[in-house]
Amino acid sequence: MKNALLLGGTGFVGAHVCEKLVRAGWSVTVATRRAQNAREVQHLPSLTVLEVDVHDASALARAAAGHDAVVNLVAILHGSPAAFNRVHVELPQKIAAACASAGVTQLVHISALGANAQNPAALPSLYLRSKSQGEAVLLASCSQLALTILRPSVIFGAGDKFLNLFASLQKLFPFMPLAGADARFQPVWVEDVATAVVKSLERSAPGVQTLEACGPGVYTLKELVEISAKLAGVNRGRGRPVIGLPNWAGQLQARMMELKPGDPLMSRDNLASMQVPSVATPGMPGLEALGLQPAALEPVARDYLSQGSPWHDLLGVRLRSHFR
Ligand SMILES: NC(=O)c1ccc[n+]([C@@H]2O[C@H](COP(=O)([O-])OP(=O)(O)OC[C@H]3O[C@@H](n4cnc5c(N)ncnc54)[C@H](OP(=O)(O)O)[C@@H]3O)[C@@H](O)[C@H]2O)c1
Numbered sequence: 001m002k003n004a005l006l007l008g009g010t011g012f013v014g015a016h017v018c019e020k021l022v023r024a025g026w027s028v029t030v031a032t033r034r035a036q037n038a039r040e041v042q043h044l045p046s047l048t049v050l051e052v053d054v055h056d057a058s059a060l061a062r063a064a065a066g067h068d069a070v071v072n073l074v075a076i077l078h079g080s081p082a083a084f085n086r087v088h089v090e091l092p093q094k095i096a097a098a099c100a101s102a103g104v105t106q107l108v109h110i111s112a113l114g115a116n117a118q119n120p121a122a123l124p125s126l127y128l129r130s131k132s133q134g135e136a137v138l139l140a141s142c143s144q145l146a147l148t149i150l151r152p153s154v155i156f157g158a159g160d161k162f163l164n165l166f167a168s169l170q171k172l173f174p175f176m177p178l179a180g181a182d183a184r185f186q187p188v189w190v191e192d193v194a195t196a197v198v199k200s201l202e203r204s205a206p207g208v209q210t211l212e213a214c215g216p217g218v219y220t221l222k223e224l225v226e227i228s229a230k231l232a233g234v235n236r237g238r239g240r241p242v243i244g245l246p247n248w249a250g251q252l253q254a255r256m257m258e259l260k261p262g263d264p265l266m267s268r269d270n271l272a273s274m275q276v277p278s279v280a281t282p283g284m285p286g287l288e289a290l291g292l293q294p295a296a297l298e299p300v301a302r303d304y305l306s307q308g309s310p311w312h313d314l315l316g317v318r319l320r321s322h323f324r
Helices: 013-024 057-064 081-102 124-139 163-172 190-200 221-232 247-259 268-273 297-305 310-323
Strands: 002-006 026-031 045-053 069-072 108-110 146-152 176-178 207-213 242-244
Touching: 013 026, 013 190, 013 247, 013 310, 026 057, 026 242, 045 163, 057 069, 057 081, 081 108, 081 124, 108 124, 124 146, 124 268, 146 190, 163 221, 163 297, 190 207, 221 242, 221 297, 247 268
Parallel strands: 002 026, 002 069, 026 045, 069 108, 108 146, 146 207, 176 242
Antiparallel strands: none
């Protein structure tokens, strides 16, 4: 049985990757900062939870020992330049070193659509620049590995913090002021991303593949907000009026959200990221290169958005306290 070490295996995408790897016959170790974060996946057979500080290079190398593969799903959406650098650039560097010292032969790294390892400085946000630098670090240091860099557009699926969030906001408020309304996305289903990770691990010869992970449809942010309301049955499926904000008002809204304690719903850096269309690049290989036909958004999202769940109630409580 082959062994994989997952970093970020407790998150939204990570939980799906854990399940698919276990089903495919892998033995999985989930490295997490806090064991209790792994409660959603700890019941899976052939899965072990390891509490470890992944930023400690020696602890990471010890964790990697005995594994054939490493999958890196760690990322942040908000933070200082130093925080982005630590998580998106220094951590991949430490992962590359840990793979080399532990004899790991396969690495799958989840980046983001819009990243550009050749020219990070040209990108408008800390998120995309640091993701690009992380890719560059791996490309420079992983020549002995079978390395896959996967760049997803926004990811949807049960438990996402994207369509669920838009639907919940429209349940709470009579209209939706929306920054970045014209930004374009090509959403991809979380199950397709998880399958892509497993399929990428079928490759074992040294070399790099960079793949974009996109679904079949391109939407503006405004269209996605409207679809989320329709599928969740908000206002009998009619949704709420969505009012696109001019750039100055979007910046002001994001600034005010950043002032609240905790992770903001939207930051100025998120807005900056949306200047780069999150859609497939002509000529770049996508999930089809792995033999996958990515699922369309609406049939899948209808399934989970139309069902009330304790998760929706919790999100509603959190949103109410956020706007109080
Ligand atoms: N979700 C999307 O729409 C989307 C779109 C494009 C790309 N991606 C990429 O896909 C990957 C997975 O995304 P996701 O949505 O599953 O993320 P997520 O739910 O936020 O999970 C990220 C994981 O990273 C770990 N983590 C967070 N902050 C950390 C820190 N400061 N130091 C160390 N570990 C930390 C956490 O693990 P522990 O708490 O257990 O340590 C967490 O489980 C990321 O690389 C993300 O950039 C996601």
